Amino acid sequence: MARQERAVRTRRAILEAAAAVFDERGYDAATIADILSRAGVTKGALYFHFSSKQELAQGVLDEQFAEGGVPHRESKLQELVDVAMVLAYRMKREPMLSAGARLSLGPGMRDIFGGGSVPGWIEFTRTLLVRAKEQGELLPHVDPAETAWILSACWTGAQIYSQTLSDRSDIEERVAAVYQHICPSIATPAMLARLDIAGDRGERVSAEMRRGPGRGATQEAEPALS
C-alpha cells in the first residue's frame, strides 16, 4: 500500500517535470535527460513508469483534463463558458495544462498525438452545443459542429496570443472577450441577457468547485434559464 502510494507520487512528479519541460522547450527540443534532472528521480524510476518521450507526452495529455469538469448548469451555453473560463484561469497556473496545449498543436503533432486534446475538446464543445440548442438557447441557424470548431479554435488563438504577447497575464480577459464577440451570433437574446461572461468567471467557478457541492454554491452561481 505504502509502496503503491509512493509509486503514484513518483509518477505524478515525473509527469509534472515532463509538463514543465515540454511547456518550456516544446516536444522536439525536450529530452528525457532534462525531465530526469527536473524530476529528481532515477532513470530506473522514470523508465518503470514511461518507456519513451512519446509516452511521457501522452501521459501529460491524459492528465490535462483528469481533474473533472465544472459544475453542471441548467444552461449548457453557460456551462460551456464556465469550462472555457476555468481552463483560462487554470492555464495560467498549471504547467500540465499549458504543456498539454503546446503538445496538441503545431506541425508534426498530429502525426504523433493525433491532434492531442484538440479533437476531444471540439467534440466536448459540440455535445454541449447540441444540448443548448435542444433547450432553445441557440439561434436556429447554428450548426453545433461548426460552432464547436470555431469556439475551440478561437479559445486556442486567444491562449496563444496571450502567451506570446503577455505571458498569459491577460488570458482570462481575452477568453472572455472571445465569448463576448461570438455569443451574440449564436445565442438567443433571452439567453444572452442571462449569460455571465465576465473576466473573473473562471476564478469564481474555481472557488465554487473548491467549496464543493452541498453548500448552495451551485445554485447560487447557476444562471437561471427560465
Add this chain to the structure above:
Amino acid sequence: MARQERAVRTRRAILEAAAAVFDERGYDAATIADILSRAGVTKGALYFHFSSKQELAQGVLDEQFAEGGVPHRESKLQELVDVAMVLAYRMKREPMLSAGARLSLGPGMRDIFGGGSVPGWIEFTRTLLVRAKEQGELLPHVDPAETAWILSACWTGAQIYSQTLSDRSDIEERVAAVYQHICPSIATPAMLARLDIAGDRGERVSAEMRRGPGRGATQEAEPALS
C-alpha cells in the same frame, strides 16, 4: 546589374529554403545546414546575405507581407475581411507565409522576434477598424483595439487548428466561419447585409489582384457601402 540581379535571386532562394525548413521543423530544430542543403547555395553565399539563423528568420518574417495589400474598399470592414481571406488563401500555397506564422508564435518566440508579425497584424487590424467605426460600419460599443486583438487571435487559432487537423485543406472555410461568427457582434445590420464573407472570397480577391487595376475589377468586386 546582372550581378545584382543574381544576388537578389540568390537571396530569395535562400529565404524560400529557410521558410520551408522553419515551416517544417520550427525555429529551434532548424539548422543552417538544413537550409544550405535545401537552397543549394554555398555557405559563402548564405553568409554573404545572412549572418545567423536569427537573421534568416527575421528575413522570412520581413518577406511575409512584402507583397502588398488587397485592393482598397469603400467599406473598411470588407477590406479587413478581404485581407483575412487572401491570407488564408495564400497560407495554403506559400511556405513563406506559414513559416512566418510559425515563427511569430509560441513560447520563446517573443524574446527572439518580439512576437514576430503579431503586434503589426493587430495594429493593422485596429487601424482598419477605427476607420470602419468612423464611417459608421460598426456598432457603437465596439472598442477597435480589443476587437482587433480578438479578430487576429481567432484568425490564428483557425489557422493552427486547420493545419493541425486537416493540413490546412479547410483553412478558407474556417477563417470565413470565424468572421461569420464575429461580424454580427460588431457590424451594423446594414453593413452585415452588404458584407461578402464567403469561403471563396480570398480566391476571388487574389484573382482580382492578379488582373490588376484599370479593368473595372476593383469596382466590380467592391461591395457598395451606401
